[in-house]
Each structure stands twice: as C-alpha cells, then as structure tokens.
Amino acid sequence: MSVIIYAENWDGKFKKLTFELASYGAKVAEMLGTSLVAVSIGKVEESELKELGKYGVQKVVATDHELLRPLDSKAYTSLIAQVAQKEDAKVIVMASNNAGKSIAPRLSVKMKAALGSGVNKLPLSTEPFVVSKKVFSGNAFAHLSLNTEVKIITLMQNSFDLVAKPVEPEIEQFSVKLDAADVKTQVKEVQKHDGKMLLTDAEIVISGGRGMKSAENWQPILELAELLNAATACSRPVSDEGWRPHEEHTGQTGKIIAPNLYFAIGISGATQHLAGVSSSKYIVAINSDKSAPIFEAAQYGIVGDAMKVLPKLVEAVKEIKTK
Amino acid sequence: MNILVCISNVPDTTTKVKFTDNHTRLDTAGIQWVINPWDELSLTRALELKDDASTGVKQVSVAHVGPASAEPTIRKALAIGADSAYRVNMEPADSYQVAAALAEVVKAGQFDIILCxxxxxxxxxxxxxxxxxxxxxxxxxxxxxxxxxxxGHLSITREIDGGKEVVTVPSPFVGIVQKGIAKEPRIAAMRGIMMARSKPITVVEAPDAEALSSFVAYEPPQPRAACKFIDPDNAGQLIELLQNEAKVI
Known part of the structure; x- marks a missing residue:
C-alpha cells in the first residue's frame, strides 16, 4: 500500500510546488499509516531526486524516455497507472496545474478512481474519504466524498506549507517500453518567456487594473515588482485593451492564482476578478474609489491615486531593502 | 470535418450562490443559467472555423448532459450558430458521469474535433x-x-508553464480550451434565435455509469478580517505593516 505523488520537473529541477506535494503526500500517508512514493518522468539527476527525501518521500520511481519529453497526457497517464498498480497506490496526488489537470482526469477513468480536483487542504476524513475544494469560483467550498478504493487528488498551489521530514529515499529506475505510435502529441514550436517570474510561481503578485489609465503608467508597477521579486498581473479590461499581455490576466477566465501577497492596484474587484485571486493569503487594494468592492476582499487598503501612491511604496521598499 | 462542442449549464457568474437542505444542495431558486464561459468561447471558435470554407469544417454540434430544464441553454447555443444538439437525459452527480455520458454521444456520431x-x-x-x-x-x-x-491538418497552441507550444495530434482528438481561443463570445442575432427553434435536439438515454464521488456538504468561505486603511500621504506605512505585521515581504 502507498500514497503516490507525481513529482513534475521543469528542465530537470523540482520547484517549491513539488515539495508542497511531497509534504502533503507525507501527511496523507501518515493518516493512512502507509508510505510515500514519488513518480518522476523525464531527465532528472539522482541528486535532485534525492531532494524529495527532505519532505518525506521514501521511494522515488524514476523514468525517462526520449518520447516522453513533451507532455502527452495519454502516455503519461498510462505510465503513472503502471507505477500506481506496482506500488499498490491508495491515493495519488498531483498539482492542480497544467500537467496535473491534463493527467489526473484521464487517470481517474483509466483506474476507475474518484478524483477530487483543486483540493485546498488535507482530507477532512479518511473513512469515508472526504476532501475540501473550492467551487463556484471561490464563492463556496464543497466537501467531496471520494467513493472508490483508489483516490486521486489534485492540490491547489500554495495551499499546503512545506513540512521537513528528512529520509533517505530509495531510487528505483523504471524502464518503459514505448514506440512512437504510443505518443500522439508532437511539438512543432516552443515559445518561452525566459527569465520572467511565472505568475503561478510567484509569492508576491503586483496587479494593475483599468484605474492605471494607460500602458505607459505601468512603470512604477514593474519597478515595485522587480524590487519585491514579484510577478506582474492585470485585470481583464487591461489585457483586452492590450496594455498588458494576455498571460497576465488573472480572474475567472484568466489565471487562478494563490500568492502570499496580492496587490490590486486600480482594480475595482468585480466577482470575476476576485474568482482568480480570492485564495491569496493577503490582498492589498489601492483604489481612488472608496466604495470599490476590492476593499471588502482586502486586508490592507489605500484610498488614493495609484500614480501618487506607487512612488511612495517604491521608496519605502527601497528603504527596507537597504536596511 | 465535424466539430462537437460540449457545453455545461452554469449559474451566471454574478449569481449569489446559496445552499439549502442544511448546506448539502445548491439552492437553484432565482438562478440565471448560462453557457459555461469557456464552452461559449469553444463554440465561438468552432463557428469561426466553420465560417472559413478553407478549413473544411462542415457541421458544428453541441452536447449537454442534463435534464430537460437545461434546454433554454442548449437553444441559446443553437441560436449562436450550432447546427444541431444532443442532450443526454440525466442529472449527473459528478464529472465522471458527465464524461461517460458525453462519450456515448461521441461514439454515436462522426466527430473529428471534440471541444470542452x-x-x-x-x-x-x-x-x-x-x-x-x-x-x-x-x-x-x-x-x-x-x-x-x-x-486538413490541425495546428494547436497550448499554454505551458512560462510559455506556449504549437503541437499537432491526429484527429479525432479532444481539445480542452482556455481563454484566448476566441476574442469575444459570439452573441445570438435575431435571425439565429428564430432559426434555433427548428434545429434538432436529439435526446440520448443515459449510459449505465455510476458516479465515483459525491458532494456531501458546502460551506461559505471564511469571512476575511476588515480592511485596514492606510493614509495615502503616508503610504510607506503599508510596506512596514506587510513586513512586520503580515510578514509577507
């Protein structure tokens, strides 16, 4: 019996997100009185695989195949299902991100295992196995009972703190037999925004709305973001106007994020916007309209003109950085 | 080439959601139902492809899993421009049942692209x-x-962490669509609304697939603490609070 996590890598490296999954998986394994196994797909050095042991992973099943370099959801599903069977997995945990969202549902059908997606905390109970997840775009949480022997969970990013639990993991190389016909997805072209802090990885996000008035006014946001090692985001009207790229749109139909700190600057706080950011641990609102709904979602607020407030914030951050 | 767009019937995003029966069931009273926003964008893109003769897309159909009460939403999709519709007659309990039901529609038809x-x-x-x-x-x-x-070939752009990839897959395939696929959802014109009345909605019997999960309760989100206001002339104080009180920078 075991709990399995899918330990995704990015160019051979794990991220904080991977260790969140390990910490979560270790806790679930403890609740079930079983051990934690990680599955790694792709080219990852043994020293990096061992990093998973810091967060309670007792065994790593690692596999690499030339054909599995691009994400092919069908081939990945089949591989993870094989490992799950071999390790007698009772619970399989993945991230609620691009990869997890494309693999977990397929795995659910393949293994006839109930899926709880976008789970935000530890299972509420194990008999029956009930998880909590956000529904209605953040307007409620549901308790979902997973009624099959094997359960699959996708975990929301930044919803579970890292818990150090150092062990020396066993590393097992798992070889897969694949031929080109098994992998249907062919990548023709890749466009990467190199060196840019990813919105979904950032612990601090600085976001601007229509209240910023024009693309030229973004300079102080970019400066603040740079100083705080933050990612930049925007509301829907801003990306629709072309002031900022579409990848920065946070909100119901854009990116759903959960940073530790979210600055909403010149954003009124419509339901659709809040749906994308309501899981942020802290929200700071800066808006000239005192009655803007964003102040109901925020813990800290400044009623004022963003163009006057932002330079003061930049100065204040510079000051604490030099201390 | 034929496209099937799977549509879900959801409460309008501005709906104030409420629960009933001791927080175990959604209170549907007063809810305005709409096509799920991403499904509406999928449908828009499917129709754009059909409008362009060079794509060879001939038919755009929609499929929905739900009771007869969802028909106004299906009619709306027909009014926007879908040629025909399928409705699997059931009240699904989880996504596994929805997918199992949609699979029946796909198997019975001839679709090259299935969009969700x-x-x-x-x-x-x-x-x-x-x-x-x-x-x-x-x-x-x-x-x-x-x-x-x-x-006759598909060219698909998908989002990856920190960028985009252009990929190809053989058809038929299932495309899972996000923002960007179409600029604005297409709106039904009067002519479309009139024509939709005579377009066919085929009712399909529910397959024998059990739900794997069940919603047992709902809870409202925890109310957040009241907003602490900082004087705009002394905005720097915010940074101090974020550092020493919230401890997030």
Whole structure:
C-alpha cells in the first residue's frame, strides 16, 4: 500500500510546488499509516531526486524516455497507472496545474478512481474519504466524498506549507517500453518567456487594473515588482485593451492564482476578478474609489491615486531593502 | 470535418450562490443559467472555423448532459450558430458521469474535433474533457489558446508553464480550451434565435455509469478580517505593516 505523488520537473529541477506535494503526500500517508512514493518522468539527476527525501518521500520511481519529453497526457497517464498498480497506490496526488489537470482526469477513468480536483487542504476524513475544494469560483467550498478504493487528488498551489521530514529515499529506475505510435502529441514550436517570474510561481503578485489609465503608467508597477521579486498581473479590461499581455490576466477566465501577497492596484474587484485571486493569503487594494468592492476582499487598503501612491511604496521598499 | 462542442449549464457568474437542505444542495431558486464561459468561447471558435470554407469544417454540434430544464441553454447555443444538439437525459452527480455520458454521444456520431472548456464555473473541476478523451481512448490536448485547421491538418497552441507550444495530434482528438481561443463570445442575432427553434435536439438515454464521488456538504468561505486603511500621504506605512505585521515581504 502507498500514497503516490507525481513529482513534475521543469528542465530537470523540482520547484517549491513539488515539495508542497511531497509534504502533503507525507501527511496523507501518515493518516493512512502507509508510505510515500514519488513518480518522476523525464531527465532528472539522482541528486535532485534525492531532494524529495527532505519532505518525506521514501521511494522515488524514476523514468525517462526520449518520447516522453513533451507532455502527452495519454502516455503519461498510462505510465503513472503502471507505477500506481506496482506500488499498490491508495491515493495519488498531483498539482492542480497544467500537467496535473491534463493527467489526473484521464487517470481517474483509466483506474476507475474518484478524483477530487483543486483540493485546498488535507482530507477532512479518511473513512469515508472526504476532501475540501473550492467551487463556484471561490464563492463556496464543497466537501467531496471520494467513493472508490483508489483516490486521486489534485492540490491547489500554495495551499499546503512545506513540512521537513528528512529520509533517505530509495531510487528505483523504471524502464518503459514505448514506440512512437504510443505518443500522439508532437511539438512543432516552443515559445518561452525566459527569465520572467511565472505568475503561478510567484509569492508576491503586483496587479494593475483599468484605474492605471494607460500602458505607459505601468512603470512604477514593474519597478515595485522587480524590487519585491514579484510577478506582474492585470485585470481583464487591461489585457483586452492590450496594455498588458494576455498571460497576465488573472480572474475567472484568466489565471487562478494563490500568492502570499496580492496587490490590486486600480482594480475595482468585480466577482470575476476576485474568482482568480480570492485564495491569496493577503490582498492589498489601492483604489481612488472608496466604495470599490476590492476593499471588502482586502486586508490592507489605500484610498488614493495609484500614480501618487506607487512612488511612495517604491521608496519605502527601497528603504527596507537597504536596511 | 465535424466539430462537437460540449457545453455545461452554469449559474451566471454574478449569481449569489446559496445552499439549502442544511448546506448539502445548491439552492437553484432565482438562478440565471448560462453557457459555461469557456464552452461559449469553444463554440465561438468552432463557428469561426466553420465560417472559413478553407478549413473544411462542415457541421458544428453541441452536447449537454442534463435534464430537460437545461434546454433554454442548449437553444441559446443553437441560436449562436450550432447546427444541431444532443442532450443526454440525466442529472449527473459528478464529472465522471458527465464524461461517460458525453462519450456515448461521441461514439454515436462522426466527430473529428471534440471541444470542452477547461473548467466549468460551478464545480471548477477541470475534469470532463480529459476524462472524455480517456473514455474514448483518444489523444487530448489541454490549455489550448489557439486552434487552426490548415490544409486538413490541425495546428494547436497550448499554454505551458512560462510559455506556449504549437503541437499537432491526429484527429479525432479532444481539445480542452482556455481563454484566448476566441476574442469575444459570439452573441445570438435575431435571425439565429428564430432559426434555433427548428434545429434538432436529439435526446440520448443515459449510459449505465455510476458516479465515483459525491458532494456531501458546502460551506461559505471564511469571512476575511476588515480592511485596514492606510493614509495615502503616508503610504510607506503599508510596506512596514506587510513586513512586520503580515510578514509577507
């Protein structure tokens, strides 16, 4: 019996997100009185695989195949299902991100295992196995009972703190037999925004709305973001106007994020916007309209003109950085 | 080439959601139902492809899993421009049942592209599209922000962490679609609304597939602490609070 996590890598490296999954998986394994196994797909050095042991992973099943370099959801599903069977997995945990969202549902059908997606905390109970997840775009949480022997969970990013639990993991190389016909997805072209802090990885996000008035006014946001090692985001009207790229749109139909700190600057706080950011641990609102709904979602607020407030914030951050 | 767009019927995003029966069931009183926003964008893109004769897209159909009460939403999709519709007659309990039901529609028809929105704005599962693909043993591509048909071949742009990839897969395939696929959802014109009345909605019997999960309760989100206001003339104080009180910078 075991709990399995899918330990995704990015160019051979794990991220904080991977260790969140390990910490979560270790806790679930403890609740079930079983051990934690990680599955790694792709080219990852043994020293990096061992990093998973810091967060309670007792065994790593690692596999690499030339054909599995691009994400092919069908081939990945089949591989993870094989490992799950071999390790007698009772619970399989993945991230609620691009990869997890494309693999977990397929795995659910393949293994006839109930899926709880976008789970935000530890299972509420194990008999029956009930998880909590956000529904209605953040307007409620549901308790979902997973009624099959094997359960699959996708975990929301930044919803579970890292818990150090150092062990020396066993590393097992798992070889897969694949031929080109098994992998249907062919990548023709890749466009990467190199060196840019990813919105979904950032612990601090600085976001601007229509209240910023024009693309030229973004300079102080970019400066603040740079100083705080933050990612930049925007509301829907801003990306629709072309002031900022579409990848920065946070909100119901854009990116759903959960940073530790979210600055909403010149954003009124419509339901659709809040749906994308309501899981942020802290929200700071800066808006000239005192009655803007964003102040109901925020813990800290400044009623004022963003163009006057932002330079003061930049100065204040510079000051604490030099201390 | 034929396209099937799977549509979900969801409460309008501005709906104040309430629960009934001791917080175990959604209170549907007063809810305005709409096509799930991502499904509406998928439908728009499917119709754009059909409008362009060079793509060879001939038919755009929609499929929905739900009771007869969802027919106004299906009619809306027909009014926007879909040629025909399927409704699997059941009240699904989870996404596994929805996908199993949609698989029946796909198996009975001739579809080259099956589109699903990346998530529904009610249960936020992001499950149905990929589940459907697995039921059908078809390839699936997630997080699609652009879909083109050129010379009978599919060119798909999908979002990856920190960028985009242009990929190809053989058809039939299941495309799971996100923002960017179409600029604005297409709106039904009066002529479309009139024509929709005579378009066929085929009712399909529910397959024998059990739900794997069940919603047992709902809870409202925890209310946040009241907003602490900082004097704009002394904005720097905010940074101090974030550092020493919230401890997030």
């Amino acid at each position: 929105g990346i998530e529904s704005s009610d249960y936020n599962g992001s499950n149905v599209g990929s589940m459907l693909a697995e039921f059908l043993d078809l390839p699936s591509v997630s997080a699609i922000s652009n879909l083109k048909v050129e010379g």
